[in-house]
Amino acid sequence: MNRLAAPFALIFGALALLSAGSGTAQTVPADLTMTDIGAAGLSAPIAVRSPNDGSGRTFIVTRGGTIRIWQNGALLPTPFLAISVCQSGEQGLLGLAFHPQFATNGKFYLQLSRFNAASCTSPMADQVTMEYTVSVGDPNVADPASAREILTVKDVASNHNGGDLHFGADGFLYISMGDGGPQNNPHGFAECQWWKTANNNPASCLSSNPAGTGFAMLGKILRIDINGTTSSPSTELCGNTAGNPARYRIPVDNPNVGTSSTCDEIYHYGLRNPFRFSFDRSNNDMVIGDVGQGTWEEVDLITNGSGPQNLGWSTCEGRQLFGSSTTCNFGLLPILNYQHTGGRCSITGGYRYRGPITQLNGMFIFADYCSREVFFGLPDGGSPSGFSATRWESAPGVAVLVPSNPIGFGEDAFGNLYVTGQGGSVYRFDSVSGNSFLFGNGFE
Structure with missing residues (x-):
């Protein structure tokens, strides 16, 4: 029987897990489980996504470049798409987002490490946003020939690639990019909003792109409008190939619009590896699991409408000073952070639960890659950040673990939450006693 344990001290230890605005303790159903959905044969499933098209299909992305459809309790035999991607280090097929009008236009977007036939590290693989459409004759198979490169980000290492992407309620596409990989952010990629070289000088942004060897959009959340193009883009469309029309345009309220020597795609900055x-x-708030370096992991909550933010890396790691910093240089504090103790090393997550298990409604659910623990968090007026979190335990001191290292989360059309294990399985959070509607697990 699974239940929530008392909050542990490493995440802003509070005395109770509280529900938003109620002041009363919120718990999860005692019979909460992680159910293996039976999607056998997958290799490193990294994302679970569902289009808003009424089909009830759930799409599972594997890091190796394959997308499979899970429907009516089974994987369809034919892959939706299979492409070649670089897989050195943390590279791969890392994210999938369906166009808000996917039901009518069939468009979807991938974030991936571009495949290089000779080597994925010399030169380093670019991180690329691609557009595809479904095939004309079969909605369960994508058309490989429809591939269009939308945006390209130059990279310096095979780790810290970010790689997630989602459409916001504003209709714009948001893309996460890591800080490039070098420890301690020595080049200042996460702070600089213009071209930078790997020069070990974090204070120096450049006046222009130095013969194509500069890096501009690492350590950021990008925001673009893919429903239009830019026929004569300026040099400040840093993800576009110079001299060519851009296959996207910049939202007019992006923060760098109207300024000089800044990349217009950048929306949030100061991230290590989102x-x-x-x-x-429910409300379009953004939840970011930003992977820390030596000591702290963090969860950032950017409320809808709060605008662009500086998330603080690398003056701070979590809510703590980093290195020789004397001041945390950020505009938004993490709502949660936890230390690298007990085998913890890297946050994976997460989602704010809005599915059929009513007791979980509003909880932030995330996991740690190394320890395989699952955490639940909610507002708590008694903690320094206003939020507290606790570890899922089956008995006092006994953690409920994801069976293999968790590398992704996702929702289906019903709001059910899934966590993926690097070992190849996908698990759904289930509860019979807490389920608010009969077919909330997608079966009829």
């Missing part, structure tokens, strides 16, 4: 992020399907 490997997974999500939008709250």
Whole structure:
């Protein structure tokens, strides 16, 4: 029997897990489980996504470049798409987002490490946003020939690639990029909003792109409008190939519009490796799991309408000073952070639960890649950040673990939450006693 344990001290220890605005303790059903959905044969499933097209299909993305459809309790035999991607280090097929009008236009977007036949590290693989459409004759198979490169980000290492992407309620596409990989952010990629070289001088942004060897959009959340193009783009469309029309345009309220020597795609900055992020399907708040370095992991909550933010890396790690910093240089504090103790090393997550299990409604659910623990968080007026979190335990001191290292989360059309294991399985959070509607697990 699974239940929530008392909050542990490493995440802003509070005395109770509280529900938003109620002041009363909120718990999860005692019979909460992670159910293996039976999607056998997958290799490193990294994302679970569902289009808003009424089909009830759930799409599972594997890091190796394959997308499979799970429907009516089974994987369809034919892959939706299979492409070649670089897989050195943390590279791969890392994210999938369906166009808000996917039901009518069939468009979807991938974030991936571009495949290089000779080597994925010399030169380093670019991080690329691609557009595809479904085939004309079969909605369960994508058309490989429809591939269009939308945006390209130059990279310096095979780790810290970010790689998630989602459409916000504003209709714009948000893309996460890591800080490039070098430890301690020595080049200042996460702070600089213009071209930078790997020169070990974090204070120096450049006046222009130095013969194509500069890096501009690492350590950021990008925001673009893919429903239009830019026929004569300026040099400040840093993800576009110079001299060519851009296959996207910049939202007019992006923060760098109207300024000089800044990349117009940048929306949020100061991130280390926002490997997974999500939008709250209830209110469009953004939840980011930003992977820390030596000591702290963090969860950032950017409320809908609060605008662009500086998330603080690398003057701070979590809510703590980093290195020789004397001041945390950020505009938005993480709502949660936890230390690298007990085998913890890297946050994966997460989502704010809005599915059929009523007791979980509003909880932030995330996991740690190394320890495989699952955490639940909610507002708590008694903690320094206003939020507290606790570890899922089956008995006092006994953690409920994801069976293999968790590398992704996702929702289906019903709001059910899934976590993926690097070992190849996909698990759904289930509860019979807490389920608010009969067919909330997608079966009829």
